[in-house]
Every structure is written in structure tokens, then in C-alpha cells.
Amino acid sequence: MQHKDQVLTNKEQRTILKRLLSYTKNHIKSLLVAFFLLIVATAAELVGPILIKIFIDDYLTPRQFPFEPLLWLAIFYIGLHLSSVVINYFQAYMFQKISLKLVQELRVDVFTNVERQGLKFFDQTPAGALISRITNDTESIKEFYLTVLANFVQNILFLIGIFIAMFYLNPTLALFCIVLLPLIFGLMQWYRKISSRLYADMSEKLSVLNSKMNETIQGMSIVQMFRQERRLRKEFSEVNEEHLQAGMKTMKLDGLLLRPAVDLISIMALILILSFFGITSFIGPVEIGVLYAFVNYIDRFFEPVNQMMMRLSLFQQAIVSGGRVFKLMDYKEYAPLQQGEYSPSIHNGEIEFKDVSFSYDGKSDVLRNISFTVKNGETVALVGHTGSGKSSIINVLMRFYELDRGQITIDGQPLETFSNKELRENIGLVLQDPFLYTGTISSNIRLNRDHLTDQQLKDAAQFVRANEFIEKLPNTYQAEVTERGSTFSSGQRQLLSFARTIVSNPKVLILDEATANVDTETEEAIQDTLKRMANGRTTIAIAHRLSTIKDADQIIVLHKGEIMEKGTHMELLQLKGLYHKMYLLQKGAELEQAQL
Template sequence: MIERHKHLLTPLPQRPVFKRLLAYAKSHWKILSVAMVLLVGGTGAEILGPILIKIFIDDFLTPGVFDLQPLIFLGAGYVLLHLSAAVMNYTQSLLFQKTALKIIQKLRIDIFEKVEQLGLSFFDQFPTGGLVSRITNDTEQVKELYVSVLATFLQNIVFLIGVFAAMFYLNVQLALFCLVLLPMIYIIMHLYRKFSSAYYAEMSEKLSELNARLNESIQGMAIIQLFRQERRMNREFKKINEAHHNAWYKSMKLDGLLLRPAVDFISIMALVLVLTFFGITSLNSPVEIGVLYAFVNYLDRFFEPVNQIMQRLSIFQQAMISAGRVFRLMDHDEFAPAKTGTADPQITKGEIEFRNVTFSYDGRQDVLKNISFKVNEGDTLALVGHTGSGKSSIINLLMRFYTVEHGEILIDGIPVEEFSNEELRSKMGLVLQDPFLFVGDVTHNIRLFDSDISDSKVKEAAEFVHADPFIRELPKGYGHPVGERGATFSSGQRQLLSFARTMAKEPKILVLDEATASVDTETETEIQKALEKMRRGRTTIAIAHRLSTIKNADHILVLYQGRIVEQGKHEELLAQKGLYEKMYLLQQGAEKLAVSEQGPAI
């Protein structure tokens, strides 16, 4: 990962992260208000229970008064309180969790939309597994914050307030003594948050690395097995997994020390304080058994929500770290190049011009140096050169995947920055060397979500590029299922489908990035015939690996280390006795050698 993306690994401060998470709940304030009222009601009903028991003990059991009617009312009230508390707590929990799921649904959509807006420069450098981890694992952790943490915190905080209110009602002096417990509990929580945040940040990052390595290994499994790299990949995966395990182990030791044991110790000290108070009080005056029962009961009820809060602090910390990673990504401003100006120009001719264009991916090393050329309407321009000469970079700039740093790119005499994305993408067709197919069927991959492309137009495009014969031979024809990345199709078949996809949109400008490199010779012959038809009336820029395929181009640019070193037609370049001629003779020799090694045809 390059330097400008390192900040994405740095955790955000928890306070602003928490505020942003709460902001997602604003649009659900009505249903949350109802849930809060039910929460207070249910908590109040639970708190009143021990007071009714206290009344029974002190007013009926101790003096031996068993008046039937008051006892029936008291018992019925106790049962009714518990039933109403159960109903209200169930309903408020359901409302909180329903709202939480809606919030996470919105958060996932927001981060996915943000990722779609980022430029290719970001995807070139940031690992795919890390992005997947943020959109899935991290948002899942945030979901737990809303589902199990915030609702529990609210419920238990309201319960604690109610418990102290009941304690003050029973005995003000003893309740004031119990207030000493709050600073002690706060210190434990503060220490836990301070140390656990670092551990959970490390855990989340190692999980992202695991996902990234797993994604890379699965996609490159053929290469791993071919070069017998299973042991090395296993060692590297084991190393990252060990680091993730160690971070988890540190957090588990911290949980074991500062969560339940520390709180249990404070609860024991509180119980000793209460019993001591009543013991001393009994020396001078009688002790009400009901009040003692109520206080011990409230202490037990006091520490149960404290324990629940402490146990969920670990989930809270994980959620805050994960939310910080999500918001880091959402705040990242490496956007795809966008339209400038208020005009809405249209591509009508398809003329292309580069004026003194210089470009660098990393800001240090130029991959294009002072590139200038012009392609007239309907002409074909071929780009040739060794690997790394800058051919694909010219295509990337023309498609506005990257921003031009120095120089200018014009289409129909208008800077490419002034066109809308819709205009550029609808009027420019791009066919890559490695075509990408989506899960679906053949028709879906040719139409590609464009409802304006009818089934007849899909078939017409397939016939145009000679893909129709092999599609008809498929068991389900145009409805034949396509797996992930079109793995069940040959490279030539995938390329034909990408040709059909491009032609279905009827682009004004056609861009071919070594489009026939993955196609066998027989299929290439058919595609070349289709390309002749495709180029008619369209401006075409073609990156050519096989020089024999661009003999008829109107103009050829020969690139070397980011510069145009030769240009002209095929015959003119051969006559110059330069780099183009060397490349052409080498390819001709290689092709003749391949033919001679095959032997005579049978």
C-alpha cells in the first residue's frame, strides 16, 4: 500500500466516530422515542418489584398481619408488574434491533456507493481483501453496536438510575455511601477502553490482511499450484493468522482482568458495606428486614447491569474501531475524475487529440512524456511498443480513468474534462485483453443492466461479432448461466462476449486494448472481419500486440519508454528501418518458426 493510503489504517478518535454513528439514528427518532418510553416503563416496572416485596415483609409478614384483600392486591400488582415489564422490554428490544438493522443497511449502502466513486488509482494500490473486510466484517461489528450494545447500555443506565432512586427512597445515608461505587466502576471502564482500543485496532487490521491474502491466493490458485508455492503461501498466511491470534489473546487477557473479576470484587465490597451498615445500625435500633432485603436485592440488581455493560465494552470497542475504519474509507477523497464546467457537450464526430500530455501514476516517474497526436473522425490509430511503453496509459487517460496532469486531451475539440460520465461511457466502447464477465447469463452479460438494449439487439450484436454460433451451441443458448468471471468459458468465448457487449451500445469511439491477444488464430480471423465492420464510421484506437493485425491502420504510433519515437503507416514505418521494423521482423520470424515446428498439415 502506497504512502497516501497509510492513513486509512490509522484509527479515528472514538468521540467523533460515536457522534457520526448516532447521526445515522436521527431519521429513526420516532420509533426510537417509542422504544425509549417502553424502555423506561419496563425498567420502572422491574425496579418496583423489590419495593412491593419490602412492603409485604415489613407490613404483613413481620407483624403477622394477613389481611386477604390487601395481600391479593399486592400479589396481583407484583405479577402485573412483571408481566408488563416483560411485554415492554420485549417490544422495546424488538424496536431497537429493527432500527439497528435499518441503520446498518444504510451504512453498507453508503460505503459501497463511496467505493464506487473512488478512482482507479485507489484500486490500483489498495488490496481488494481490505475493502471487502471494511464493507462486510467492519459493518457487521458496527451492527452489533446498535443491536446489542447501545440498547443494553440505555436499558442498564436507566435501570441503574432507577436503582439509585429506589435506594434513596429506602435509606438516604446508605445510598450516599453506595455512590462511592460509581467512580470505581468508571476507572475500570476507562482503563479497559484505553488498553483495548489498541488491541482491537490491531485485530481488525490483521483480519483485513487475512482477507486480502485469502482473496489473492484463491484468485491466483492456478499459479500457486503450477509453481508449487503452496508451502510459502501457507507460511505467510500462518504468520498473519498468528499475529491476529496474538492480538485476540491480548484482548482476552484484558477482558479476564478488567471485566467480570474486577466488578465482582467491587460488588463484594459493596455487600460488605451494606451488611456492616445494618449491623452497626442494629446495635442502637431495630432493623427492618424488608429494607435490608430490598437493599441487598438492589445491590445484586445494580451489579448485574454493570456486568452486562462491562461485558459489552469489548463489543463496543470492536465496533468503534471498525466504524473508524469504515469512516476513514468514506472520508477518503481519491475520487474518480469528474466533469468540470456547466456546459453539456456531446460527442458527435469522435475526433481525438492529445496535446503535449505528460502523466505519472505515483507523482515521481512519468509513464507518458509529451505525447501529441490526432485521430480524425472514422480513422483507426494503432499503438504499438514494448511492455511498459505507455500504451495502456494513453487509453486510461482517454477514458478519463485518471486525471491529466500536464497537457490536454480533446474530443471533437472539447477538453475531455467537460464531458459528463454518461456521455463518455455511452459514446466510447472499451474492449480489454482480459474481459470480465458477471454472474448471470449470456444475455445479462451482453446487455449489462441496460434496459434499453432489447433481446433482439443483444442477438444482433452477438451475430455482428460472430459470437452467435458458439452461443447457440450452449445448452441454454442466450439464457446459459455464466459463473464468476466466466470461468466456464474459454478465453476466446469471453472475448467474443465482451465484443458483443461493446457493440450493443453502438459507440462512436472504439478502444481496443489488445482485444485479440487471447483469441486463437481461427477465431481471430473471424473477429478481424467483425472489426472491419465495427471500425466503419467509428474512430478507433487499438493497442496491438500482433503487428500483422494493424497493417491497415490509418496511423501507427510507436512508443518507447513513454515517448513517441516513430509514427506513420505500416509501409512507411518498415521503410524507416527503426524499432517498428525490428519488432515486425521478430514477430514474423517467431510465427514462421512456430509454423515450421508444427509440421505439414494433415
């Protein structure tokens, strides 16, 4: 996935705006009520200067002050203002409530689409960039719904009302004032064109900043161990400086093209009005009330223009952020899905690879013509040097990635015909680096599988001997688990991961160097457990320590994505090939370590 943001064309910006507005269709009734209140409040504000004009021209200028008409005029004027305040409160509340709901829906949609992506997507996408789009960019979009949309609608209505009032007072002067509209519209278009590029650059720099921060925090132990704080601080400062400079460019643009430019146009408008009334005064009398109303309306005219111009920056940020979010929502490299209508079930768990080839990038094969069979109750071990393709075999068997060529079957049925639910429920996977969630030990073993009882959780923990450390904790199975289980040892995290897998009683068990982070004593206990677990189950184990797979029914030796040797432990030793060399190297290392 490409992460560098490009400048949006006018057509693309219009498309994004339409998509943002499409989220309002489920709230159309509430929006209509809010817009009605907005119109009423706007009308109440617009009538005010006309009432003042009536007071000046009909009562103040001729010096006539009848009590009852003036009292009703004052009551009407005050009542309008009070009602405007109350109505504005309710319409603002409704707009804000709708806005928050719209952003909530948008965030759920984008997060849902991210969850549907295949692992290839996450291999290519920095976590910080994803977090930035789901949080920062949707926050910018929130301002569009919360601040920009209601403000633009209100001010456009206000401007229309002002021109209606101005035509009512003096049609000739109102026509002169219409000349101001193309100037303001042109200024807005010019600002949008320039700011689009600047805000895209600023958003991109923020994504890079988040990615750098996320990467540093995730690898803080390595950072401190190799004393990389100064280097990373320097890199972070450089990225932060780039983000600052991008922000300064937008501020300079806002400072030049927003209020100052509008204020200049407003001064020109005021000069136009005063000149018109000045010239008119040589021909005939000038109504002071009309002059006051026009000056008041011009002042009120430019206030909403200023508000819209000031919010153009928020609007442009929302459009840029919307483009980034929708690009993520439109990305469709989904995890492999079930093919065909027939949904077979896994009964025995017999697995067969038939000439399987696979590549992550579509160019270089990491697996080439892999063929082997694992029967029910058998244990097959995969061994080989780093990069030989062991984990890739697991990835395609779990259907995290689509095959390029060949076929994998379970119980004689093609892998792609099984539903993901069937595969996940019947294939248990234990990884070398277990991932624990914030919560409790119980919730980490259960993983929201509500049908599992507390006794089943305890039985699973006892089966893998995780209960030995769990029951020593103050709250046992309700003990708190911090982020990634950082308060537990590597071995304890692995045991919890093991219990999480065993509790579902899978028919196929996959161990990706599952005992690599467990001490020797615990490993021996787990090996005993594995023998019992393997009874009646298909087991595939990736092993680094060859001593742990001596009793496997079949050992497959991989090298550069190809099967080099197959056989039992003794058969492979007798071949005196790659496995024999690996075994001797490990034996020598173990002896040397024992002597030390």
C-alpha cells in the same frame, strides 16, 4: 491510502461515537417509542423489590395477613413481571429492527463512496482490505446498534432507578453507595484505553488475513501451476497466528478487567451494606424488608454494570471498526468529474492529444509529450514494448485518471468538459482480460441497459460471431455464467465482451489487445468485423501482433512513454527503426513456430 490502523485518541473516539449516533436521526420517532417502552419495562422491574419490602415489613414481620390487601399486592407483583416481559419483547424487537436498518444504511453509504473512487484508489488498496471494512467492520458496528446502545441506555436507566429507590429506602446508605460510581467509571475508562489499542491491532490483522486469502483465491491457477500451496499455506498460517495472538490479548484483558473486577467491587459493596446494618442494629431495630431491598438492589445494581462491562468489548470493537469505516468513507480521491457547466456531445469522435504528460504516482512520467490526432473513420494502432505507455494512453482517454499536463480533445472540445455518461455511452472499450459477471449471457451483454432489446443483443453477438458458440449452449442466451465466466474459454469470454461493447453502437472504439486471447481463425473473423465496424468510427487499437494492424491508417510506436515513430505499416518498415526491428522479431518467431 494508508491501511495500518493507529490507536484512536479519546477525542477521535468521541467523534466516531457521534457519527455512529448521527445515523439514528432518521429513526428518531421509532427510537423514542422504543425508549419509552424501555423506561416502562425498567420501572416495572424496579418496583418489584419495593413490593417485597412492603410485604416483609408490613405483613410478614408483624404476622398480619389480611386476605384482600395481600391478594392485590400479589396480583400487582405478578402483573408487573408479566407486563415487563411483554414490553421487553416489543422494545427489544424495535431496537433490533432499527439497528439492522442503521447498518444497512451505513453499508450502502460506504459502498457508494468506494464506487466513486478513481482507479488510483484501487491501484493502491488491496481488495481484501476493502471487503473486510465493508463486511467485518460494519458487522462489528451492527453489534453497537443491536447490543450495546440499547443495553447501555437500559442499564443506565436501571441504575438511576436503583439509586432513586435506594434513596427512598435509606438516604444515608444510598450516599455511601454512590462512592462505587467513580470506581466503576474509572474501571471502564481504563479498559477503554487499553482495549482501543488491542482491538485496532486485531482489526488490522483481520484485514491482512482477508487480503492474503483474497489474493490466493484470485490467483489459484498460478498457485497450483507453480506449486506454491505450501509457501502460501505457511504465510497464511503466520498471519492467522498473528490474528489469534491479537485476539488472545483482548481475551486476557476481558478476563481481567470485566466481570472479575466488577465482582470484586460488588463484594466490597455488600460488605459495606451488611456492616452498615450491623452497626445500626446496635443502636436500634433494623427493618428486615429494607435490608432485603438494599441487598436485592445492590445485586441488581451490579448486574447491569456487569452487562455494560461485558459489552464494553463490543463497544470498543465498534468504535475501532467505525474509525476504519469512516476513514474509508472520508477518502475522496474520486474519479475525475466533468468540469464546467457546458456539456458537449460526441458527434464524429475525432480525438486529439496535445503534448500530454501523465504519471500514476505524481513523480515518474509514464507518458511524455504525447501528440497525435485520430480523425473520424480512421484506425490508429499503438504498438510498443511492455511499459511503453500504450494502456496509459487509453486510461487518460477514458478519463480514469486526470492528466498532469497537456490536453485531450474530442470533436475539438476538451475531454474534461464531457460528462462521464456521454463518454461511457459513446466510447466502447474492449480489454485484453474481459470480466464477466455471475448471471446469464444475456445479462452480461446487456449490463442493465434495459432499453436494449433481445434482438439487438442477438445482432451484436452475430456481428462479432459470438452467436456461433452461444447457440450451441443448452439455454443459448439464457445460459448461466459463473463467477468471472470461468466455464467459458478465454476466446469465448472475449467475444462476449466484444458483443457487450458493440451493442451500444459507440462512435469511438478502443481495443486494448482485444484479440490477444482469441484463436487465429476467430481473430481473422474479428478482423473482418473490425473493418466493418471502423467505417464511420474512430478506432484506437493497442496491438501486440503487428500482423493485425497492417491496414491501420496510422501506427504510433511508443518507447518509454514517448512517441518514437509514426506512419503506415509500409512507411515504418522503410524507416528501418524500432517498428522494423519489432516486425522482424515477430516474423522470425512466427517462422520458427511454423517450422516446429
